[in-house]
Amino acid sequence: MRIVLWDVDGTLLLNSKKAGAFYHDAIREVAGVVPPPGEPHAVEHGKTDAQIITERLTRWGGDLAHFDAVSARMDELSDAYLTDAARREAAVGVPEALRAFADAGWTNGLLTGNSRHRARVKLEGAGVDVGAFDWTRSYFGDRFVRRSDLTSAARDELAEATAVILGDTPADGEAADAVGFPFLAVATGAYSVAELRETSARSVVPDLEQGLPSLLETLRAL
Structure with a gap:
């Protein structure tokens, strides 16, 4: 089996x-805490939901015993992604890339910091075909504080497969490196092509539309 594990946000x-x-x-509704006035913006690109919730609860003086309830409330609030007010936008070239990978013999899966529910409603709200993904071979970050633990879980289940991570942050690359998965990078998130070239990525493309030939060439070589 050959599988591309897609990140969601920024990819x-x-x-x-x-x-x-x-x-x-x-966090405010469940744990009753909020950030202190003037708290600087934290860079959270590439972090899992579990890491973000844990770090915010800790910084804001919340009780980590509320973690499960906060995570569940996140899923409930995320149903808003199905509405026009919060609907997300698909990156350019997504449908074509999903079809091209499948036509080339690769399964499309997910490896994302989101929970399963949050990933699904985000994708559905953006008009991405959720049926294009193998949800039984997808991995979600609502219970993994470290992204490398998420890729470790994927490696254990996909031991006989050729698996590739496709993401938009250095954190995706570091998590791929931790388990020996090849990393492909797309600069449709917070990081530039130049920044992503400083990672271990086998291929770095500006977006899925322009970069599809390069991504397919890299996959053929694996």
Whole structure:
């Protein structure tokens, strides 16, 4: 089996400035804590939901015993991604890339910091065909504080497969490196082509539309 494990935010979908509000609201509603006045913006690109919730609860003086309830409330709030007010936008070239990979004999799976529910509603809201992915061979970060633990879980289940990570952050690359998965990078998130070239990525492309031939060539060589 050959499988491409796609990241969601910044890779399949364009990032949203509103995304952090769901963490804020869920933690406030469940744990009763909020960030202190003037707290600087934390860089959270490439982090899992579990890491973001844990770090925010810790910084804001919340009780980590609320973690499960905060995570569940995040799923509930994320149903808003199905509405026009919070709907996400698919990155350019997504449908074509998914079809091309499948035609080349690769399974499309997910490896994302989102929960399964949050990934699904984000993709559905953006009009991405969720049926294009093998959800039984997809991996979700709502229970993994470290992204490398998420890729470790994928490696254990895909021991006999050729698996590749496709993402938009250095964190995706580091997590791939931790388990020996090849990394492919697309600069549709917060990091530039130049920044992503400083990672271990076998191929770095500006977007899925322009970069599809390069990505397919790299996959053929694996």
